Amino acid sequence: AISSQNPEIIYVATGDADGSSFFGCYSLGIIKSTDKGQTWEILPTGIEYSQGSFISKLLLHPENDSILYAATSNAIIKTSNGGKHWDVLIDRFNFRDICFKPNDYNVIYATTYSINDGAFLFKSEDGGNSWFIANRWKDASRVKLATTPLESLRLLALCVNKYTSSFGGLYLSDSEGYFWETLLEDTAQYSFLVQAQGFFNLVLEFFPQSRDEFFIGGVWLYRGKLRSNKFIEISKETHVDMHDIKCNPHDGK
Numbered sequence: 001a002i003s004s005q006n007p008e009i010i011y012v013a014t015g016d017a018d019g020s021s022f023f024g025c026y027s028l029g030i031i032k033s034t035d036k037g038q039t040w041e042i043l044p045t046g047i048e049y050s051q052g053s054f055i056s057k058l059l060l061h062p063e064n065d066s067i068l069y070a071a072t073s074n075a076i077i078k079t080s081n082g083g084k085h086w087d088v089l090i091d092r093f094n095f096r097d098i099c100f101k102p103n104d105y106n107v108i109y110a111t112t113y114s115i116n117d118g119a120f121l122f123k124s125e126d127g128g129n130s131w132f133i134a135n136r137w138k139d140a141s142r143v144k145l146a147t148t149p150l151e152s153l154r155l156l157a158l159c160v161n162k163y164t165s166s167f168g169g170l171y172l173s174d175s176e177g178y179f180w181e182t183l184l185e186d187t188a189q190y191s192f193l194v195q196a197q198g199f200f201n202l203v204l205e206f207f208p209q210s211r212d213e214f215f216i217g218g219v220w221l222y223r224g225k226l227r228s229n230k231f232i233e234i235s236k237e238t239h240v241d242m243h244d245i246k247c248n249p250h251d252g253k
Contacts, residue, residue, distance in 0.1 A: 001058040004066035008036045010201070011068055013055035017149060018200050020244055024245075027054045030070060032083050034148070041082035047072065056096045061105055069108070069128060071095035078128050089128040093120070096142055101176065102149035109134075109155065109177060111143040119143045123152065123177055134177040139186070140168045144204040150211040158216060160198030161186055167194040168215075173224065182226060194218035204243040217242040230233045 003009035015027030021206040025253050029047040031040045047053055053073045061067035075091035076098065094113045101107035108124045110131075118138035122131045137143060140164035143172040148154055155177050159168035170184040184190055194202065197218050212226040221235035235242070 001060035001068065002101075003060065005065050006063050009034055009065050010037055011058055011060060012040075012077045013058050013070065013195070015049075017054040017056040017073070025054070026052050027072075028241060029196045030055065030058070030083065030202060043079070043086075045070070045077060045083075045086050057098050059098045059100065062100075063105065069098060071098040076128065084149075089124075089215060090131045093122075094148065095122075097145050099145050100145055102147050102152045106153065107176065109145055111145060111157075113142045115141045118162065119159065121145075121157070121177055132178075133217050135180060137168070137171075139163070141165070142198055142202060144202045146204040146206050146214060148206040148211050154211070155215060156204060156206065158194075158202065159186070159205040164191075164197045165194075166191045166196045168198070180245075184229065190229075192220075193222060195220070197241070201241045203245045205247060208247045212252060215245050215247075217245075221245070 001011040010033045011030050016025035019025045025048050026049050029045040030043045031042055031196050033040050055070050055072050056073045056219055059069040068079050069076050075092045076089045077086045079086050080088050088090040095110050095115040098110040106127045108219040110122045112120045118136050119140040120133055121135040124131045138158050140158040140159035144158040146156040153176050154176050157171045157172040161168035167190045171188040172181045174182050181193050195218050199219050204219050205215045214224055216222050216224050222231040224231045
């Protein structure tokens with residue numbers, strides 16, 4: 001996570017959440033640089049490699065680079081002073097994704113991973129101080145979220161089927177996660193979008209300058225559009241396994 005106010009400030013989550021179950025790439029916490037990566041310090045998160053835990057995602061406040069959230073395999077933790085002190089906001093769940101509502105950074109969405117209980121969508125409306133369950137996909141193990149600043153109430157969710165680890169459905173909410181529309185059913189017809197590796201690689205991201213076009217993928221990367229069942233593969237020139245994707249908000253590339 002790189003500060004939008006001061007690009008010399010960088011936070012990095014150690015370990016590999018996607019590969020941890022295969023390679024033992026557990027986390028030893030979060031490191032921080034204040035000089036564009038020339039030097040680093042280990043922050044006192046309380047996370048150690050011997051714990052066998054991992055960090056799936058960091059979420060840095062766009063207007064205050066002292067506020068950072070971390071979605072971990074045990075909890076969501078937060079610092080409000082640049083990493084000197086950390087609070088556990090919610091625990092007892094394996095969190096795999098976390099994001100802000102566009103233009104309202106008190107509203108935070110987070111999703112969980114489980115092959116037994118299904119995947120939950122947690123929501124906070126007070127900056128993470130309190131949380132409630134906004135939705136549950138009982139047949140999903142993992143859910144990737146995407147938002148767009150062009151429709152601040154909009155939330156797109158890509159599910160992984162907990163039995164096959166393949167495509168488990170694509171869902172849309174235009175109500176901050178309270179009500180959901182099924183865009184694509186969990187059928188073999190769309191299994192190519194994830195290809196039985198949803199536990200390992202999964203991406204979903206809106207185009208910065210579009211309210212209905214998005215990137216989606218697992219092994220390969222595709223371009224799609226809301227309420228359309230057509231997808232264009234755009235990853236033939238890249239290596240397989242899509243673990244993350246980010247677009248430049250200024251030029252959309």
